Every structure is written in structure tokens, then in C-alpha cells.
Amino acid sequence: MLKRMLSCILCLCLVFGCTSLSAAAENDTLNILISAEPVTLNTLESKSNLDTYVFYLTSALLYRSIGLEVIPELCDTMTVSEDGTTYTYTIKDARYSDGTPIVADDFVYFMIKNYLTGDNAWMFVGGEDTINGSLDTCEGIYALDDKTFVVTLAAPNVTFNGKLEIYPVNRAFVEAKGAAYGGTPADLQYSGPYILDDWTIGTSLTLHKNPDYIYADTYFPVRNVGLYYSADISSRYSMWQNDEVDVMVNVPNELVELLGEENCNKYTAGNVVGIEFNTTGFTYTEGDGFQSRGEDVTALLKNRNFRMALCYAVDREALVDSISPSETAFNRYVDPNIPYGESTYVDSFPMENVIPLTGDADKARECLQKALEELGYASVSELPKLSYLCFETDVQKMFAVTMVSLWKSILGLENIEINMQPIQSAIMSMVFMNYDLYTQQLTLNPDNMLELLSYWETTGGVSDAAGFQASGVPSFMASIHANADYDALVESMYANFDEASRYADAAKAEQMLYDDFVFFPLYAGGGFEIVKPYVEGWVNPYLENGYGIANTTVAAH
Amino acid sequence: MSLLSSVSWKGWDSMLRYILRRFLISLATVWMIATICFFLIRMLPGNPFIVANPLDMTNAERLMDYYGLSDPLWQQYVRFLGNLVHLDFGYSLAHPGRSVNDVIIQYFPVTAQLAVQAILFGIPTGILLGILSAYRRGSGLDYGTQMLTILTTAIPSYVLAALLQLLFSVQLHWFPASGWKNFSYTILPTICLSLGLIAGYCRFMRTLMLEVGQQDYLRTAKAKGLSNIRIIVFHQIRNAILPLVTNLGLEIAGLLMGSYVIEKIFSVPGLGKYFVTSINELDYTMALGLVVFQAVVVVAANFLVDLLYGIVDPRVKVA
Numbered sequence: 001m002l003k004r005m006l007s008c009i010l011c012l013c014l015v016f017g018c019t020s021l022s023a024a025a026e027n028d029t030l031n032i033l034i035s036a037e038p039v040t041l042n043t044l045e046s047k048s049n050l051d052t053y054v055f056y057l058t059s060a061l062l063y064r065s066i067g068l069e070v071i072p073e074l075c076d077t078m079t080v081s082e083d084g085t086t087y088t089y090t091i092k093d094a095r096y097s098d099g100t101p102i103v104a105d106d107f108v109y110f111m112i113k114n115y116l117t118g119d120n121a122w123m124f125v126g127g128e129d130t131i132n133g134s135l136d137t138c139e140g141i142y143a144l145d146d147k148t149f150v151v152t153l154a155a156p157n158v159t160f161n162g163k164l165e166i167y168p169v170n171r172a173f174v175e176a177k178g179a180a181y182g183g184t185p186a187d188l189q190y191s192g193p194y195i196l197d198d199w200t201i202g203t204s205l206t207l208h209k210n211p212d213y214i215y216a217d218t219y220f221p222v223r224n225v226g227l228y229y230s231a232d233i234s235s236r237y238s239m240w241q242n243d244e245v246d247v248m249v250n251v252p253n254e255l256v257e258l259l260g261e262e263n264c265n266k267y268t269a270g271n272v273v274g275i276e277f278n279t280t281g282f283t284y285t286e287g288d289g290f291q292s293r294g295e296d297v298t299a300l301l302k303n304r305n306f307r308m309a310l311c312y313a314v315d316r317e318a319l320v321d322s323i324s325p326s327e328t329a330f331n332r333y334v335d336p337n338i339p340y341g342e343s344t345y346v347d348s349f350p351m352e353n354v355i356p357l358t359g360d361a362d363k364a365r366e367c368l369q370k371a372l373e374e375l376g377y378a379s380v381s382e383l384p385k386l387s388y389l390c391f392e393t394d395v396q397k398m399f400a401v402t403m404v405s406l407w408k409s410i411l412g413l414e415n416i417e418i419n420m421q422p423i424q425s426a427i428m429s430m431v432f433m434n435y436d437l438y439t440q441q442l443t444l445n446p447d448n449m450l451e452l453l454s455y456w457e458t459t460g461g462v463s464d465a466a467g468f469q470a471s472g473v474p475s476f477m478a479s480i481h482a483n484a485d486y487d488a489l490v491e492s493m494y495a496n497f498d499e500a501s502r503y504a505d506a507a508k509a510e511q512m513l514y515d516d517f518v519f520f521p522l523y524a525g526g527g528f529e530i531v532k533p534y535v536e537g538w539v540n541p542y543l544e545n546g547y548g549i550a551n552t553t554v555a556a557h
Numbered sequence: 558m559s560l561l562s563s564v565s566w567k568g569w570d571s572m573l574r575y576i577l578r579r580f581l582i583s584l585a586t587v588w589m590i591a592t593i594c595f596f597l598i599r600m601l602p603g604n605p606f607i608v609a610n611p612l613d614m615t616n617a618e619r620l621m622d623y624y625g626l627s628d629p630l631w632q633q634y635v636r637f638l639g640n641l642v643h644l645d646f647g648y649s650l651a652h653p654g655r656s657v658n659d660v661i662i663q664y665f666p667v668t669a670q671l672a673v674q675a676i677l678f679g680i681p682t683g684i685l686l687g688i689l690s691a692y693r694r695g696s697g698l699d700y701g702t703q704m705l706t707i708l709t710t711a712i713p714s715y716v717l718a719a720l721l722q723l724l725f726s727v728q729l730h731w732f733p734a735s736g737w738k739n740f741s742y743t744i745l746p747t748i749c750l751s752l753g754l755i756a757g758y759c760r761f762m763r764t765l766m767l768e769v770g771q772q773d774y775l776r777t778a779k780a781k782g783l784s785n786i787r788i789i790v791f792h793q794i795r796n797a798i799l800p801l802v803t804n805l806g807l808e809i810a811g812l813l814m815g816s817y818v819i820e821k822i823f824s825v826p827g828l829g830k831y832f833v834t835s836i837n838e839l840d841y842t843m844a845l846g847l848v849v850f851q852a853v854v855v856v857a858a859n860f861l862v863d864l865l866y867g868i869v870d871p872r873v874k875v876a
Binding site: 039040041042045177179180181182183184187200201202203204228229230231232234235236237238239241242244424425427428 | 601602603648651652653654655656659660664715718719722723726727730733734735736737820821822823824825826830831834839
């Protein structure tokens, strides 16, 4: 009896198992194993680059490819006034998947609700009035008719050209859905190449082709897309080996060796990770305001030779290769992917006096000796204690522990203590400047180098505790770098529309950062991806703003 | 006749009083859990809007104001209680557009399905193995079962899960490794959840069967000439199973709360995983909603088991 029951159960399992696996063999389906699921598909609330997959669901006015080429999608024409402040757009005939026509006001609504923020409101005529008054309209952003809308800038600004990912969002639809907008497939309108069938949080998103997409006949040949998410490394491996997915983006380091590094493609994703120094000399506490971190600590962190000694002591190539091979040891302050001419900006404009990625122990000791002399210390044992803040994650922990150990063995430094905290706590500590050294990840918009360079500008013209106390600028905006020449150069770049000259200025600005050595770059964030041989035309969607599968096909397998 | 009616009414009256008293205690328990969790989660550092982009503090502050999280804590608590009375847990802070109620409605059935499958497979199997093991005490079957239960108890579920995936997905290609589409996707997580149940109930049932086997009434039953099967089924199992019922309530409640490890490994969209991630993301509304819901499930399961106990064991009466 028991045997019979077991046989029945086994047979049932086999039947169901085989049924499900046969689905993976369909050629019109592309199954992608993603590394993190979107935070939201609400186009107006999207706040994370993990929401890249929203690009599959919505069209853009224009978008920029990995090569920074501006590609019109729903934009028919774009004209710029002679003074460079007024942009007039006309749009193509297009519809959402529910038949609603896409009109110019849909772009205006998106710009006011999503694009316009407290940080960039100054850029648009009437922008600050809209933000301050929480208005639904903006004097400088308006529709002339159903097909035309106008954007008026307060002054010519090169970064506006760099951020053209503007999506149509229907005001009436959003208002009808209220807080539920973007929560489930039924609560979204689709103008992009795909329609969402299902979003099971923590598991998968399944999409099918949108026949009403403006380029449905030309691009995105794959009819169904499955985006699968698994946080567990062994499950990711099993899914790949069991042919449940055709592409795995962000292959975990642990799996690269198992799957063979030669089978994986390595890419850099546009963020720079390194060590930031709290040179402001203060910590902020709610209630008490700005408090000094100690004059000796501040003097030490402000000492360029000390900061350089820390960097010289580390062989970043060996460190990154051994701890996190998916990252690339990096020596620059900007995104490695920014193209320039036939090459990249990074290759076209090399920096001078750079610290080699392999480090130099003798040079490190020399720099430290200089720092001790400049600061009047007789030996390293007299140096004040420093707190090195980092996330309580495996990778950050290993980087921190190894570097502190290197600093101890090469430089004899025993004054640096690791302060490892859960991500939330660490971020709050960083926000309140409660650190001396901090592993900072600078996430960049790959087409806007100015975004990163402006991070190092002197905030509000003040760079000391008293100035901040008086200005009311929040602590997280405190300048950890203050250089008037640098500020002037970066500001001038906002109105410089000549690309060659602007890039040359960017190189000058970056060289200034390097000379001041405000940041100790460790690596350029990235990852490995692996693609089944029958998938052709695959481009990493992160690098191509979701358009990576525009020409992807899945051959019979 | 009138005496019988009055006795019967008296029984119902005390039962109703008991139910009402338990209901009020349950309400107070749920309120206490909700209150403690409300204040505990707010003591965690950080805010829900800076996880995705730590540098975008302006936006984070705007969202804090929008969701009323900048208001004094007591005001937020009063608002929370008001919403709780209306069974409205609000919208997720981490996943805009998702209401907590919708998440419970959508994902509790997933957790419940796995729990039911695991219970239906695990508990009878465990009990059956326990009975056989006790019946064949000292045999190869007994030793084999004991070894198996020790192994499955000692090996952590995440190791078992990985082993099952390697065997059934990577090597044999029988079942999908991860995801949630149809019944085949539920088999590996069900087996994984069941193994613990099988081991626990097998050992428990074996011990109880052996204990009951020493009782005088079994000797009497044998002396009366009853068959072994009748003795085991109607005397030994019936008496041995009583303590299992007490355990069952907590077991069901635990399974209905979901298993974070199993759900994470097999990408099962259940409440367990949701609960843990909502705390990591400081998704206050989601975490509190799930805490309250799970508190209700635990309290209700215990209540039902208490009632069930009275049915299984006629000696148990309302005092």
C-alpha cells in the first residue's frame, strides 16, 4: 500500500515537473535571472536604478544609448531657441496599450511630478515656485497642444541635454488609481515594448509584447520576457544549470569560478567605490547641531600626505581580484563608461601623478613620514584614533579588514578602528558625519559627468562647522572638499555646450580632485553576466537603459 | 425535561462565556503585540526612503512628510490604531502602489498552500513512521528511522534545500529549482518544510507509543483477546495522539507565518520572506501589518486547538 502511494506521488511529481520544464524550451520567451527586483514600477515614484525594468513598460521621449547617442522614441522633432533656453518638442502619434492616445501633456505631467525636484528646480523657469507651492503646473513646462510641449530653462544648461529620459504618464489615469498606481499590472498604463502580466514580489515579473508599441514591428522580437529574481546563490546556480533561465545578469562572485570565468562577460556598471575622508572636522547631532570631532583628528584627515599614504599602501588590483573579482580596480573619480570620440573619456584624458593600482609600500611610508613631520608627531603611536565606517556586508567587511591589516603591517598604523554597521545605521552615521573614513559608493548617471564632479563642490560656499551651523544646510550636504578654483571651473561647465572643451575642463577638474586627493578610489562597480549560446544580440539592459533586448533573439534550443 | 434543558443551557452558557473571555484576551494580546512592535520598529535607525539612494536626502525628507512620518510619534500611533480598527494597514513604503492588505490577500494563500501541503505530507508520514518504529522497536526499520530523523533535524534547512535542488533540479532535471508558477514549483519547498515535521512527529509519536504501550489498559485489551491492529488503532494510537494535538496548534501557526529561509531559497512569494525584507527595508506599514496579521493567526490557531482538544479528549471541559 505504502509503495503504491509513493509510486503515485512520484509519478504525479514527474508529470508536473516535466510540464513546467517544457515551457522553458519555447523560442519566443527570454527568461532573465535578475540580481535585484525593481523597487517600484510607478514611473512617478521611481527612485532606484533597480527600476531599470520599467523601461520595458514605458516609452521615452528620447533616450541615450550606451554610446551616448540621442535616440528619439516618441519625439518627432526637437528645436532649441537661439539663446539655448527654450526647447520645443513635438511628439509622434502613439497610444498606450489600453488605446488612450499619448499627448504632450503626459510628458509635462511626468516632468513636473518626477523630473522636477528641489535639487534641480532652479534650472527651470518657475521651477522653484512649483516645488515650494507643491503645484501641479510649472511656468516653464507646458503643453501648447496635444502634440507639442515647451520646456524653458532659466539659463542654458548642458545637463538638461544630458537627461532626456522623460516618459509619458497620463494624469487622469494616475489620479483615478490614486496610491495604487504602479502597484499591480492592472494599475499601470503601457507605452513601452512590453506589458506586465504579473509581478510576484520576490519571485518574478512576466511580460508579453505590447502590439501597440510604436516600434513593435521593428524591434523587440522576443514575445515574452520573464524576469526571475532569486536572492539565494545556490538557487541561482541551480536555475541556470536546469535551463530555467537564458541569461543571468550579475553572476555572484561565488558562481563565476563554477560557471567558468571564460564563459562570463565582465562589465562595469558606472559606480565608483572608494574611501571618503571626513575633512569637515565635525559631526552633527540632532538638537546639539555641529560638534567638533577633535582638532587632532581633523588635522590628520586634512593632511594630504596621510591620505595618500593610506592609498599607496594598498595593492588595489590584488585586493579587488581576491575579494570581489566582478569589480574592477579603478583609479579615477568618474564613470569608466563615458564615451569620448572612438574611445572613452577615461582613456582619452589620463590623469597625472596617479597612485598606481598596485600600490607602492616605500612611497606609502615616505608619505606617512612627511605627514608625521607636518603634523608634529614623533611616531605613529601618537596619532589619534580614527573610525572607519563601513556596511556590515561580506564584501565591505573583507575590504575594510584587509585594508586595516595592510595599513598596520606596512605603515604600523594601529589607530584605525573599523566601525561596521548594518546598512541603514551606516547610512545614518554617514548622513550625520559620524565617521572619519567611510566606504562611499558614488552612483552615477553615465551620461552626466557633471553630476559627480559637482559632488565635490563647496556646498553653499561654506566648509566649516560654524558656517554650516549658520547656513542651515543639512549635515549630509557638508563639503568634504573646498576649492574655489574647482568650484568656478565646474560651474562654468554647466553653460559650456562645446563638448570637446567641456570634456577638457572635466579633465582639469578631475585632475584638481586628484591633486587634492579628496577621495581614495578603490574600484569601479560592475559584474559578470552569462548568456546561453542560443541567445543572440543580448546587451546588458542596465547599460542600455532597458533597450538592451531591442534586437535580442532566442534561437531554437 | 426542564432539568435537562437547564443543564444543557448551563453548558452552552459557560462555553459562550469562555469563548467571549478568550476573544477579549486575544484582542488585548494582539493590541499589545501591535503596540510593542510599533514602537520597537521606530527605534531602528534610519528611514525607509534612503535605502535606495543614500545621497538623495531631500527626496527622502519630502517622502517622510508625505507619509506623515515626520509627525510626532504619538500622533502616528493614534493614526495607526485608528487604521487598525478599520483593518486598513495602509500602503507599503518600500513598494509604492502595493497595499498591505493586498499583499496579505495575495501572498498568504501561497504560504498557506505550502503549510497545508507540508502538514498533509509531513505529519501523517511522521506519525506513521513513529508508529512503525515503535511497533518494530529495535529492528532495522527502527534504527533506520531514528538515524533519518536525527539527520534531518541536524542538517539546516538551507543545506537540505540546496541538496534537494542539486539532486532534483541540476542532476535529475525533475523539478524546477526556484520560482512559483505551478504545482511542480511547490514540491521541493514542500519536501524541505516537511522533513522537519516528519522527524519531529516521528520521534514524538514513537516515544508516546512506547509510553502508552506500558499502560495497564493495553494489557487488559490483550487479555480480552483483541487483535494487535485493534489494540494499536483504537487504544494505543488514540491515547498517544492527544499530546500531539497541543503541539499541532503551534506547528500550524508557525508554518502559516512562513519560512524565511525556504521562501528565500526557492523564491516563494510567501509572507515569511516579505516579513523579513519589510523589516530590513524599514517598511513600517508592511512590517506592522504583517505582525498584526500573524499575531491574529497565532492567537486564532491556539484558540482553535484548545477547542479541538475538548473534542479529542472528552475529559477536557470548560471549567
